[in-house]
Amino acid sequence: MSLRELDPKDVYKALQDNKAVLIDVREPREYAAERLHGASLHPLSTFDPQSLPLDASREVILHCGSGKRSMDALQRCQKAGVPITAHVKGGLLAWKTSGLPTITIDPATGAVVDPQSR
Numbered sequence: 001m002s003l004r005e006l007d008p009k010d011v012y013k014a015l016q017d018n019k020a021v022l023i024d025v026r027e028p029r030e031y032a033a034e035r036l037h038g039a040s041l042h043p044l045s046t047f048d049p050q051s052l053p054l055d056a057s058r059e060v061i062l063h064c065g066s067g068k069r070s071m072d073a074l075q076r077c078q079k080a081g082v083p084i085t086a087h088v089k090g091g092l093l094a095w096k097t098s099g100l101p102t103i104t105i106d107p108a109t110g111a112v113v114d115p116q117s118r
Contacts, residue, residue: 003074005089008098011061021053021060023084025073026092030065034104036095037116044069049082063088063095 014020015038024031024039031041042052044064052060062070062084070087077084088095096102101115 002085003071003078004086005067006061006086008088008090008095008100011063011088012095012098012100014059014061019058021055021058023052023060023062023073025062025064025069032105034092034102036063036092037101037103037114039063042073044073047073047076049073049077049080049084052077052082052084054083059086060084061086061088064091066093067091 011020011022015022022036022039024035024041025044025047026041027043027045028041040053042048054060062073064070064073067087067090070091074084074087090097092102103112103114105111106113
């Protein structure tokens with residue numbers, strides 16, 4: 001299996017078209033502070049490739065903050081024989097640089113801010 005780095009805009013489109021499942025491998029405190037709409041949390045600290053939701057109709061794509069941990073998780077998947085081969089190149093940083101939306105917490109109110117729910 002070759003490991004693939006996907007452009008954030010391509011991943012965003014795949015998510016919008018319901019052609020992808022997104023897995024966040026960051027830690028819970030990072031996920032709580034800012035996350036991608038629809039991403040499931042599977043922290044690298046407790047990462048088990050066998051527990052990932054495989055979907056024959058949608059590609060499973062991993063992401064983290066910068067791409068380092070998601071690449072580590074991809075390598076773990078490969079070693080475990082789990083057919084997940086893609087991650088977001090540059091992670092959340094590249095996602096935001098591309099101008100794509102994230103879910104955040106309003107520091108003044110503690111309210112969840114999700115631009116996609118408007």
